[in-house]
Amino acid sequence: MAEWYLFHGKGECKQELTEEEIAELRKKIKKIKSPPWRQFGKEEDFVTNNEKLSSETQTPENVDEIRFDKLIKLAKKKEREIKKGQNFRLSDSKEAIDVRDAVNAAIYLRRPLLVTGNPGSGKTSLAYAIAYELNLGPVLSWSITARSTLQEGLYRYDAIARLQDANNKESEEQTIGQYIKLGSLGTAFLPSYLPRVLLIDEIDKSDINLPNDLLNLLEEGQFEITELVRRSKDANKENIFGVQTQDENIDVCIKNGRVKCYAFPIIVMTSNGERDFPQAFKRRCLRVKMPDPNPPELEIIVKAHFGEELFNQKTEEINQLINHFVPLPGEAMDKATDQLLNAIYVITHEDSPQDQDKKQAIRDLLMKPLTESD
Structure with a gap:
């Protein structure tokens, strides 16, 4: 049974593993087979034009390794996140074991977690503990308010800045992708061999429609950037757009304005139980309650x-x-x-x-x- 566990919740530091051990951990996570009904993008969805690689080594895996190495270096700079992961503990009580089982089941099943519990019980810290223990880079965090929308989580298009630059004769012409920045939700669904950890914090504070708006994304694992799709009308031509991500100084290329995940992200949605959710939303999640510590x-x-x-x-x-x-x-x-x-x-x-x-x-x-x- 122990070998089934990827996540233990004991504050174990996977960031101090040797390169060989890290490579073995990554290989184990990559090899997890998705259920037939939870398989998403294909390797052809990766964009392989990377200036650091020669034409012979322009493979999806090599390009993805370069981006993930940047993410690991970025994660090591985030001391507050590291401490949250280090200090998180799951005991061996039945309730804590349920949490541990739910996290691992969510990874294997490619399903989001809906975590409830009393304030201060460790719901938010759980996401940081997963990223820390499994060495999956920085946590992508989306804090929900009553005004949060799906569009905000996916990406933002700065049309005003683009118009200003167009009217400024002295500024250099920029591609449309320079005015698009993926949100935490959108960044999490970029094609990658390893899953990102996404924290959707206090989703019970959202507008009543947001859980239903998320259904298609959670089911299909993909979304479109409308402004880029409009520029990709020629079906026989690949249009590559460079856009910003939520990760500091890490840009990516998107093909034809469509983002399709390869490894479904590890999504932790927290709720203080201030409201109930639609059954269609709950059906797509694994639900677990964080126990109050004794x-x-x-x-x-x-x-x-x-x-x-x-x-x-x-x-x-x-x-x-x-x-x-x-x-x-x-x-x-x-x-x-x-x-x-x-x-x-x-x-x-x-x-x-x-x-x-x-x-x-x-x-x-x-x-x-x-x-x-x-």
Whole structure:
């Protein structure tokens, strides 16, 4: 059973593997066979015109390797994302095992994950843990608001900038692709042998129509850039357009204005349970709930964030805070894990107040129940 797992959720650092081990991990992920009903693009969808390669080595795999190597280097610069991945922990409780199973099943089945749970239970951090452990480059994040649209997630066409440049006689003429930037959603569906990790955060805050708008993309794994398709009317001619992506300083080429994924991205959609979703949307997702951590699991999380040394020095104080944080039997969890971490940091800090009444007041302030009105 252990060999089936690609993701373990133990904060294991796959970014420190040797080149041979990384190559073996990539090969294992690439070899995963999609279900017949979840197979998407073909190798011919890759654009192979890369100036770094000779005509003899212009293969989809070589071009994709170059882009992914850039992504890995980019990921190593994102220290906050790395720490989120390092500090994430899944225990061996039944609920945590369900999460681990759901992530791995989603990878094998090429299905998005819909992750629910209380605030601070680790829903968002799960995406960073997957990318960190599997060495899949930076997480593509799309934070949802009531005004978010599918178009915003896919790409943005800056028509005003193009018009300004056209009217400016001194500026050099730019191709239309220079005015198109793929959003996080659009970047995630670029053809690649390895899947990108996409976080669609707090999708329950979206307009009521967004989940239904996503259905076709989640089912077909492709979309069109209308402005480029209009310029690709000749079916006998390949039109290649260079466009910007959500990844810093990494541009890509798109063929005929159509983006088709090859490896379906690992999509983590988080929800605080503020609304229900259409059955058609839920049917296309694997649904799982992040468990609320118990005291032993909280100890593991605290050690991951603060280190064993501090925990051993301040064991009594930390355990008191953990016991205050955990709800009594029969009560619902009404605090977020980061509230506990905030309290531990302030109260165990070398400059923290020594007066016990003051410490208790700070504890109550920092761990105020989320259900309590201000």
